Amino acid sequence: MQIRFLGLAALSLLATSTSAFAQGSDACTSFKWPITREQKAFAASPLKAIPQGANGPGLSEAAAVQLVPQAGVTYPVPPARAAKANPAYGAVLTMPPIIAAGIYQATLSDEAWIDLVQDGAKLRFDSFSGKAGCPGVRKSVRFKLAPGPVTVEISDSAKSTVNLILLPAE
Numbered sequence: 001m002q003i004r005f006l007g008l009a010a011l012s013l014l015a016t017s018t019s020a021f022a023q024g025s026d027a028c029t030s031f032k033w034p035i036t037r038e039q040k041a042f043a044a045s046p047l048k049a050i051p052q053g054a055n056g057p058g059l060s061e062a063a064a065v066q067l068v069p070q071a072g073v074t075y076p077v078p079p080a081r082a083a084k085a086n087p088a089y090g091a092v093l094t095m096p097p098i099i100a101a102g103i104y105q106a107t108l109s110d111e112a113w114i115d116l117v118q119d120g121a122k123l124r125f126d127s128f129s130g131k132a133g134c135p136g137v138r139k140s141v142r143f144k145l146a147p148g149p150v151t152v153e154i155s156d157s158a159k160s161t162v163n164l165i166l167l168p169a170e
Contacts, residue, residue: 027133034170035137038062038107042136042163049161056093056152062165067091067112067157077122079155081113090155095166098145102168106152107140109163116143117151142169 028035041062050056050063052073057063067089075092083090090112098104103126106114111132116123123143130139154162 027131028135028137030131031134031137031140032127032129033105033140035107035134035140037167037170038137038140038165041165042109047163050093052091052093054093056095056166057164058096059098060165060167062163064161065091065093065154065164067154067160067162070155073155075153075155076120076151077115077117077153079113079153080115080122081156083156085111085156085158087158088155089157089160090153093152093154093164095150095152097149098147100168101146102144103142104145104166105140105142105169106164106166108138108154109136110138110157110159112138112157112159112162113155114139114141115153115155116145117153118146118148136163 028039044062047062047064048057049066051066052068068091070083070088070090073090073092106116108114125141126144127142128139132138152164
């Protein structure tokens with residue numbers, strides 16, 4: 001009887017974990033564009049930890065951004081959205097200069113707001129895709145970038161760390 005119960009418990013656990021994986025997989029495949037590069041980059045460990053206010057990761061390099069309470073962050077341009085998280089965490093990173101103009105996507109592992117700034121002006125995003133339930137990736141935002149420096153502003157995160165990667169769009 002005990003063996004039978006353990007067998008049923010194991011089958012139930014397997015069904016639950018398979019269902020959760022399928023839901024995560026469905027969420028990941030329902031982004032507007034493929035996010036497999038981001039998933040692979042975020043799964044590499046350990047990711048380089050980058051503190052608020054530092055130079056960001058290189059293009060196509062994932063990093064774990066260490067956020068601080070948003071009230072203590074000086075944003076070059078105020079975030080486009082007021083904080084909803086309480087407490088809210090944020091960061092500003094100076095990214096390496098963009099060499100070639102084009103569409104780039106900034107991807108975050110967790111819920112947070114992201115703005116990109118070039119030449120002192122906040123950039124309007126070109127396109128956005130985000131899904132809750134995708135393990136490791138929460139949102140990806142595309143921006144049209146010109147050659148030159150770019151600043152990433154992260155705000156309204158409920159977590160004190162978020163993974164970030166900036167890639168050329170495929």
